[in-house]
């Protein structure tokens with residue numbers, strides 16, 4: 001049927017590490033642009049995602065850029081702002097008439113943002129939220145968390161010694177893996193203690209750390225205080241598109257964000273595969289109007305370049321989910337009043 005509003009959320013592309021651990025041979029000067037910056041690999045990943053979406057949406061989007069069709073918002077981070085720019089270069093390569101300079105096959109497209117201190121939609125975990133902190137404290141006291149720490153205590157001690165990080169935990173281990181992953185991805189020699197088995201072990205604990213953020217204990221209430229905030233915003237746009245006249249212009253709602261954004265959203269939807277969202281991975285929502293006039297929502301997840309996005313199905317519905325059913329199923333994980341629900 002007629003297709004309408006398609007919100008999408010993606011993680012930025014390949015970047016340099018956020019930070020180095022104390023005994024890391026590679027400190028900030030080892031990276032051309034310093035810490036946390038999008039690399040040319042990351043730019044290409046995003047351009048490729050833009051091209052893939054251009055192909056997927058070739059019959060949906062106009063073949064020339066129309067400002068009413070698309071709205072892009074990024075967190076106020078160099079790597080996400082630049083990711084959005086690289087993505088748009090792939091999504092809207094200018095045709096002859098659109099080129100403002102015959103030697104440049106690129107056209108400027110606005111990327112909106114808000115100051116980091118005002119960001120309440122795309123950067124997770126959302127803070128301050130005392131009730132969420134209380135749920136995290138409860139999670140630290142859960143059997144699953146305690147056992148995971150106990151089972152890995154010796155390994156964590158070894159990592160603390162080798163890295164020089166004193167307060168290592170399941171919550172901070174992500175950073176050790178991340179830094180080593182970035183170094184490995186950029187062909188830098190890893191320290192001797194980092195064997196393939198150690199990297200595998202670090203990866204497993206890093207993924208547990210992402211589950212700790214939004215799941216393990218009281219997933220539904222955590223979702224109301226975290227990913228549900230973004231999900232609520234997306235639901236409102238889908239509902240608005242379903243009620244708008246058939247000439248509703250807005251076709252693409254693009255959010256350029258982070259791994260925690262995707263994990264928070266997918267945990268709220270209960271479709272998280274427990275694997276950290278890869279670079280330039282993208283969660284797609286597609287709203288359709290069926291021949292009977294009713295609306296349905298389909299979701300897809302593109303987490304491997306060169307592969308078609310795979311369908312996601314919200315538990316309790318089929319892949320092509322009637323909009324009303326989608327709203328019913330997601331009601332429990334969107335907050336009625338975030339400020340109020342954060343109070344303890």
Ligand SMILES: CCCNC(=O)[C@H](O)[C@@H](O)C(=O)O
Pocket residue numbers: 011012018257258259260
């Ligand atoms: C404290 C550092 C938080 N990490 C980030 O902001 C990164 O962008 C991370 O979210 C990612 O997607 O790599």
